[in-house]
Structures are given as structure tokens and as C-alpha cells.
Amino acid sequence: MELKDKVVAITGGASGLGEASTRHFVANGSKVMILDINDDNAKAICDELGDQNVKYVNTNIMEEQPVIDAMSKIEEEFGKLHVAINCAGTGYGARILGKEAPHLLDHFKFIIDLNLVGTFNVMRLAAQLMDKNEGEENGEKGVIINTASIAGYEGQIGQSAYTASKAGVIGMTLTAARDLARHSIRVNTIAPGIFDTPLMMSAPDKVRDPLLESTQFPHRFGQPSEFGLLAAHIVENPYLNGETIRLDSAMRMTPR
Template sequence: MEVKDSVAIVTGGASGLGEACVRNLVNRGAKVSILDFAEEKGQMVSSELGADVIFCMTDITDERNVQAAIDKTVESFGAIHIAVNCAGVGIPGKVLGKEGPMSMDHFNKVVQINLIGTMNVVRLAAEQMVKNQGNDDDEKGVMINTASVAAFDGQIGQAAYSASKAGIVGMTLPIAREFAEYGIRLMTIAPGIFNTPILAGLPENVKDALNKMIPFPKRLGKPDEFAGLVQHIIENPMLNGEVIRLDGALRMATK
């Protein structure tokens, strides 16, 4: 699918990996709708990038919220061809900690946002994409979800996070197979450690330690590198139903 003249929605597009995707797509001629809960930052990015970007205040776990954002995007730009799911949380917590068992509220919150929120966007965006005119391959849409290396190498304290991201990995192939008849591709990226705002406040010695964990290149990933892979997936029609680790050969230790 061509990025130029396409319409994309990007969840978590107000910062980090999502923001990098928004900027990449806009720079290549796409119109983009940012779906995010961070209203101030989302409005700021939207205003900076101009008329080709709108912001939709969105709780991805809420069906009506997501549907309203999709409707606003179609009303503004006419269609949706691309959906990039970057929204998520990484709240740590041990199953059995010093204060007792993990609360189910904690587990439910992480799974609700990361896994169920992603599925919510996928199913509602697909309903809109099937209305598109197909290209020469009869391709009508592309979806890219964000998992994590924690889906494969979860550390102590990441039970909820790993479960939520493993769910995203697990639904990649079955959804891609289901959507094939509609001309919609679905891929997942499992990033390693990236230099996002979440890590920006860490002390330099901690960042250095993180850098040394990565075999090569020995540094944190750059959000632009994630966005570059998203762009390539969009443009390469043979990429479908697969999970790509983007991690510099990182394999996480126990803790």
C-alpha cells in the first residue's frame, strides 16, 4: 500500500513510538488521526503538523470512544487505510509481592489496555476498511500492532505485561488469516528497549546499563527506527500475519 494519500489512525500517537509513526506518515503524504488519552500533548502534535493531522481524545478500551474517533477520522479525511496500534502501559508488579498477591485490578488494567484495547481498535477499524476500494492486489487496509520482547522473554514483575503482549502476538496470525478475504493485512512488531519519554528521565548510569544489554547496536532503539519498520510493512504487501522482533538481538534476563 502506498503511504502517500492514505489515511491512518495511530493509537498512542501523542508521544514515543506512536508520535514517531505519526510524523513519518505525515512526512510521506498521509493524513493521520491521533487517538490518545493525553489531550494536551496530542493537541500539540496535531497543531504542529497542520491540517493533515487531527487529534481524537480516545480511551481505546471504550467501544463508543473508539467508534467516535473512527467516525471523526472518516468525516475529516474520507476513509481509513492504515491502523497503527501503539497505545499501551507497562505497569510492573509481582504475582506474589511483599504485600501479598497481585491485585486482580492491576492485572485486569494492564490486559484491558494493552490487549483488549488493541483488539477493540482492530475490529472497529476493520469494519471501516472493508468499505475501501482495493488497489491492484485488492488490498484495502493494513494494520500494525505493537507487542514487546516481553511477550517472549518476560522478566520477574512483568506477568501482566507479558501476558497482554503475548496475547497480541497470539492473535496476529488468526486475524491475518481471517482478514485475508477482505484484503486487509495485519502485522505485529515486538520492540525491545527504545528511547521513549518513559526512559528519558532515567539516570545516565541506568541508561548505560540498558545499552550494554543489547548485543548490537549497543544502544537503545530510536523511535524513528520503529516508525521506519511500520512504513516498510505498509509498503510491502507480502508482509502479513507475522511478528517481527525489533530488538538488536536482545534477549531479556530474568530480572
């Protein structure tokens, strides 16, 4: 599917990997709807890139009704939806047995709810809207891109909640692609290594330095624009389906 004149919903599109995707898709002629909860960032991006190219709807992806409303807004503003990119999510660190107490159950549930259930929530409702499309020349109606993490494969100490959420996204990818194949919608996942986004930049040096050491070539953290490049390729390549692609400079995370 070409990017030009396509309508793209990007959760977490107001920061980091989602923001880079917003910028890349707009630069290539797509119309973007940002689904996020960071009003200030989102509005600044809309002002900068132009309200005719990017619009914003405050949407908590963990809830059902706000995502239903966001899909209605996309239909109202742009008429249809071709691509959904799930970038909203966050990290969390705690050992199963901490010094003071066991891992808080509510914290574990929150990370699963945001990173995994939120992704599924957007995927199912985006697919419903995409299914109304007539389809491209090759029949394709839509493309969904989810964001996992290499921690979904090799989570570090203290990452049980995060790893479980991202392994869930990875595990769901092939099933979702099979499930939505009869609707001509492709589903792929990107598993990023470490990227220089606000999420990582706020981490202390004792966390960042060993991770930087594990990068191979290029021996640096990823640039968010490199995530945008891969998301665009997934949309453009019609034979890519049901796959999780690592984007990590060949790094493998160590236990700590």
C-alpha cells in the same frame, strides 16, 4: 500500499513510538488521525505538523463507544481509512508474590484491558471501516499494525501482567491475519526491544542500565524513528502478513 495520500489512524500517536509513527507517515504524505488521551501533546503535534495533515480525537481505546466515535470522525474528516497503528499501551511491574501482598488482580486486569483488549477493540472497528475501501490495484484494502514487546517472549521478573498482554497481541496476529484475509486486510505486529520514549526515559538507572547492557548491535536503545521506519515498511510491503517482527538489536531480556 504506498504511504502518500493514505489515511492512517495511530493510537498513542501523541507520544513515543506512536508519535514517531505520526511524524514518519506525515513526512511521507499520509494523513494521520491521532487517537489518544493526552490532549496537550496531541494538540502540540497537530499545531506543529499542520491541521490539514494531522487531526486528533480524544479516544480511550479501552472503551467501545469512543472508538466507534473516532472511526466516524475519521470517515467524516478524511472519507476513509487505510492503515491503523496500535501504539497506545503501558508497562507495569509487580511480582506475583510481593513483599507485602500478592499481585493486585485489578492491576493485572487493567494491563490486559489496555494493551490487549484495547488493541483488539481498535483492530475490529478499524477493519470494519477499511472493508468499505475499493482496494488498491492489488486488491489491498487496509493494513493493521499492532505493538507487542519482546517481553511478550521473554518477560522479566515482575512483568507477568505486561508479558501476558503482549503475548496475547503476538498470539492474535496470525489469527487476525487469517480472519481478515478475505477482506484483503493485512495484520502484522512489531515487538520492540527497548526504545528511548517517555515510558522508558522515566525508568530509574537500575532498570535502564541492565537493559542497555543486553543490547547487541547497535549497542544502544532504539530510536522511536526506527519504529516508524518499520511501520512504514510493513505498509509498503504487500507480501508481509501475519508476522510479528522483533525490532531489538538482537537483545534478549534476562530474568531481571
